[in-house]
Amino acid sequence: MSALLEINDLRVRFGDGDEVVKGVNLALNSGEVLALVGESGSGKSVTALSVLSLLEHSAKVEGDIRLDGEAILNQPKEIMRALRGDKVAMVFQEPLTSLNPLHTVEKQIAEILFVHRGLARKQARERVLELLELVGIPEPEKRLGAYPHELSGGQRQRVMIAMALANEPKLLIADEPTTALDVTIQRQILDLLRELQQRLDMAMLLITHDLNVVRHYADRVAVMRHGELLEEQTCQQLFANPQHPYTQELLDAEPKRGELPDMQPQTILTADEVKVWFPIKQGILQRTVDHIKAVDGVSLSLNQGETLGIVGESGSGKSTLAQALLRLIDSEGEIHFEEQPLHSYNSNQMRRMRQQLQIVFQDPFSSLSPRMSVFEIIAEGLRLHSELNEDELVERVNQALVDVGLSADLAHRYPHEFSGGQRQRISLARALVLKPKLLVLDEPTSALDRSVQSQLLELLLELQQKYNLSYLFISHDLSVVRALSHRVMVMQHGVVVEQGDTEQLFAAPQQEYTRRLLQAALI
Amino acid sequence: MGLVTQWQRIKASPINQRRWSQFRANKRGYWSLWLFLALFLLSLVAELIANDEPLLIHYQDRWMSPLMNAYSELDFGGDFDIPADYRDPYIVDLIEAEGRLYWAPVRFSYDTINFELTEPAPSPPTSVNWLGTDDQGRDVFARLIYGFRISVLFALVLATSSSVIGVAAGAMQGYFGGRIDLLGQRFIEVWSGMPQMFLLIILSSLVQPNFWWLLGILLLFSWMALVDVVRAEFLRGRNLEYVKAARALGLGDVAIMARHILPNAMIATVTFLPFIFIGGLTALTALDYLGFGLPPGSPSLGEMVAQGKNNLQAPWLGLTAFFSMSGILVLLVFIGEAARDAFDPRKRM
Numbered sequence: 066m067s068a069l070l071e072i073n074d075l076r077v078r079f080g081d082g083d084e085v086v087k088g089v090n091l092a093l094n095s096g097e098v099l100a101l102v103g104e105s106g107s108g109k110s111v112t113a114l115s116v117l118s119l120l121e122h123s124a125k126v127e128g129d130i131r132l133d134g135e136a137i138l139n140q141p142k143e144i145m146r147a148l149r150g151d152k153v154a155m156v157f158q159e160p161l162t163s164l165n166p167l168h169t170v171e172k173q174i175a176e177i178l179f180v181h182r183g184l185a186r187k188q189a190r191e192r193v194l195e196l197l198e199l200v201g202i203p204e205p206e207k208r209l210g211a212y213p214h215e216l217s218g219g220q221r222q223r224v225m226i227a228m229a230l231a232n233e234p235k236l237l238i239a240d241e242p243t244t245a246l247d248v249t250i251q252r253q254i255l256d257l258l259r260e261l262q263q264r265l266d267m268a269m270l271l272i273t274h275d276l277n278v279v280r281h282y283a284d285r286v287a288v289m290r291h292g293e294l295l296e297e298q299t300c301q302q303l304f305a306n307p308q309h310p311y312t313q314e315l316l317d318a319e320p321k322r323g324e325l326p327d328m329q330p331q332t333i334l335t336a337d338e339v340k341v342w343f344p345i346k347q348g349i350l351q352r353t354v355d356h357i358k359a360v361d362g363v364s365l366s367l368n369q370g371e372t373l374g375i376v377g378e379s380g381s382g383k384s385t386l387a388q389a390l391l392r393l394i395d396s397e398g399e400i401h402f403e404e405q406p407l408h409s410y411n412s413n414q415m416r417r418m419r420q421q422l423q424i425v426f427q428d429p430f431s432s433l434s435p436r437m438s439v440f441e442i443i444a445e446g447l448r449l450h451s452e453l454n455e456d457e458l459v460e461r462v463n464q465a466l467v468d469v470g471l472s473a474d475l476a477h478r479y480p481h482e483f484s485g486g487q488r489q490r491i492s493l494a495r496a497l498v499l500k501p502k503l504l505v506l507d508e509p510t511s512a513l514d515r516s517v518q519s520q521l522l523e524l525l526l527e528l529q530q531k532y533n534l535s536y537l538f539i540s541h542d543l544s545v546v547r548a549l550s551h552r553v554m555v556m557q558h559g560v561v562v563e564q565g566d567t568e569q570l571f572a573a574p575q576q577e578y579t580r581r582l583l584q585a586a587l588i
Numbered sequence: 589m590g591l592v593t594q595w596q597r598i599k600a601s602p603i604n605q606r607r608w609s610q611f612r613a614n615k616r617g618y619w620s621l622w623l624f625l626a627l628f629l630l631s632l633v634a635e636l637i638a639n640d641e642p643l644l645i646h647y648q649d650r651w652m653s654p655l656m657n658a659y660s661e662l663d664f665g666g667d668f669d670i671p672a673d674y675r676d677p678y679i680v681d682l683i684e685a686e687g688r689l690y691w692a693p694v695r696f697s698y699d700t701i702n703f704e705l706t707e708p709a710p711s712p713p714t715s716v717n718w719l720g721t722d723d724q725g726r727d728v729f730a731r732l733i734y735g736f737r738i739s740v741l742f743a744l745v746l747a748t749s750s751s752v753i754g755v756a757a758g759a760m761q762g763y764f765g766g767r768i769d770l771l772g773q774r775f776i777e778v779w780s781g782m783p784q785m786f787l788l789i790i791l792s793s794l795v796q797p798n799f800w801w802l803l804g805i806l807l808l809f810s811w812m813a814l815v816d817v818v819r820a821e822f823l824r825g826r827n828l829e830y831v832k833a834a835r836a837l838g839l840g841d842v843a844i845m846a847r848h849i850l851p852n853a854m855i856a857t858v859t860f861l862p863f864i865f866i867g868g869l870t871a872l873t874a875l876d877y878l879g880f881g882l883p884p885g886s887p888s889l890g891e892m893v894a895q896g897k898n899n900l901q902a903p904w905l906g907l908t909a910f911f912s913m914s915g916i917l918v919l920l921v922f923i924g925e926a927a928r929d930a931f932d933p934r935k936r937m
Binding site for chain 1: 828829830832833834835836837838839840843847848851852
């Protein structure tokens with residue numbers, strides 16, 4: 066039997082640039098899940114998009130792609146349009162931006178039925194209800210008239226899947242379908258995809274960077290790097306016996322718990338009953354009728370040289386807590402840093418304290434001012450908190466760059482010339498150059514590839530050892546938290562659900578919520 | 589640190605060097621800048637180009653400069669103690685008998701009336717009056733140079749001061765938000781609803797307008813042009829992660845606004861600047877055209893437009909005004925484009 070999808074010697078380049086896909090061969094049978102794995106920039110999404118000719122105009126695609134034995138590469142627009150959403154469907158990464166915010170759920174799903182099947186309005190509505198039920202949306206009748214912003218992230222992704230399945234495609238391409246979702250939701254969506262794929266006997270091309278997902282959901286795996294296909298194996302074989310050294314590297318890049326630096330007995334930060342409530346105002350007089358309790362009575366303490374991991378899903382209040390502790394947003398409750406009552410300080414007193422309390426943000430692309438050179442970015446805090454002359458400044462900045470593993474002669478470049486991992490190192494250098502005692506790390510590794518991630522984690526451990534730093538490490542990624550933290554605190558809806566020693570908590574979680582979180586993390 | 593070393597540091601910084609080379613990469617804007625600067629510098633020394641007094645007099649082995657000092661007829665052996673009139677053939681003959689006169693290339697100032705016209709004013713271009721004369725017999729070319737100077741200076745001061753006020757107002761509203769933003773926005777809505785041209789006309793009929801009065805009156809309304817873009821940029825900017833990071837570093841509000849958010853607003857400002865400049869220039873021209881502008885007799889492009897309209901049989905008036913205005917406008921837009929390129933960090937060389 067010939068394969069459903071055959072890709073032979075696919076080559077893609079943009080404009081006059083280098084090839085981003087260099088001769089890829091793939092085959093996919095019906096009823097099979099093939100995972101395409103690789104880091105960002107490896108050409109996996111480009112490969113998938115070229116199946117449907119969805120690449121931008123400057124792309125030059127060569128090779129041969131066959132669906133059911135028919136050539137579909139570089140075909141006229143009409144043929145491709147008839148194919149898209151019918152025989153081949155696609156689910157994109159970001160559910161918020163891939164749904165049209167101005168159309169209701171019903172209209173978006175029915176549109177595909179109108180285009181490909183020419184159904185009447187009434188028939189279409191029945192089919193839409195059926196599809197919503199299929200993807201597990203509760204009370205689908207009530208959801209027909211809903212707009213995307215009224216749905217949660219997981220529900221939006223379910224609607225996307227319903228749209229993709231509307232015409233019972235033979236091939237479903239899922240491009241990082243769960244990256245933007247919380248772990249528990251991620252699990253549900255993947256289970257749903259797998260179940261539907263088996264029930265409808267579809268072929269699925271699953272594009273992901275997450276090896277845990279691959280391990281649980283794929284039949285076969287293809288590993289890509291720099292536009293080349295390195296290895297193709299069944300799932301079991303690949304994890305048991307990887308052939309290519311790069312695959313080995315990828316498997317090793319999963320964060321592992323190493324030796325943590327010893328922590329000191331003295332307490333550096335304590336917080337008592339910290340609350341951040343945002344008022345909900347209503348009526349003409351704007352009376353406060355209720356509060357959104359983003360952080361609701363959290364207490365914690367942190368020793369010198371210790372790492373406290375804070376985990377929780379989005380909206381659990383972990384980032385808000387961190388910003389409240391640094392007095393970046395208003396809060397109630399008492400915060401002491403080295404015996405000093407931070408909560409009672411005014412903004413001038415607080416400004417002087419900031420040298421010792423630093424923060425590194427999640428998104429390496431938006432946390433560096435694009436108009437300042439790396440030197441200006443790192444030196445800014447030093448100019449404020451110290452009386453160094455220009456030569457001493459240069460020396461300190463260079464030292465900080467070397468500390469985070471960058472070369473000192475990069476100082477006069479702009480942030481946009483660096484990769485995500487390098488930018489995150491620059492953010493780290495900006496904080497470290499002030500020689501802080503406490504460093505808040507707000508999802509510092511979430512936007513990075515696995516291999517870059519593990520390098521950054523190693524760096525963080527090394528720096529903690531060297532400068533005796535205390536970390537407040539916030540993440541939704543349990544494996545990363547496990548690799549780095551002495552203690553872990555689990556948050557949900559603004560309150561602490563459970564906290565304790567890392568190994569104990571991971572081995573024997575006491576609370577139901579923690580257990581669910583651990584299970585969903587696929588560790 | 590002295591100003592000179594500060595300037596050297598600014599010049600030596602690789603970032604500024606890159607900005608400059610990005611500016612130069614836009615050939616059109618680069619040459620427009622030089623052309624505009626050359627014209628502007630030339631117009632600053634308009635007295636040396638177009639003047640009805642000689643620039644230098646060599647008389648009885650003495651060098652005299654009528655530009656610097658006023659001389660009496662008696663100094664040249666005349667009959668009365670009145671200021672020397674160098675257009676009087678009698679005086680010129682007296683001087684040339686014992687010395688020499690060095691004239692400017694154009695022997696008319698903006699208010700010099702040419703009494704030697706062979707036909708009624710406005711007279712067409714001749715070798716004496718290069719662009720003809722206006723309806724009072726004054727040289728159009730001389731009036732153009734002086735008018736260009738006063739227009740550009742006026743627009744320059746107006747654009748600079750309205751940008752400063754507009755950026756400050758927009759920055760405050762966007763950064764602090766809340767009540768300040770609300771009140772500021774409502775005020776601007778009401779203020780911009782005023783019938784501007786009528787107010788300008790009423791105000792300038794209440795006072796005898798001069799350069800500074802007109803500047804103040806136009807400034808009342810022109811500062812609002814930038815507020816909206818700058819405010820939007822600051823509203824967006826105050827929630828950016830690198831602004832949060834700056835706050836975490838301990839920077840004060842003013843430093844955050846100036847160093848982290850303002851550069852983002854600068855592209856909008858720099859792109860708008862040529863248009864505000866043009867706006868100031870055309871507003872002055874319009875007021876002059878209507879007769880509510882600079883005092884009568886001042887050289888002005890607007891007055892030249894008005895003359896062009898009143899004397900359609902003398903097209904050199906209208907054409908001169910039209911081509912000079914559009915020339916300035918085009919040059920400024922090209923310069924603005926190049927400046928925008930230079931400040932764009934994403935633009936690759």
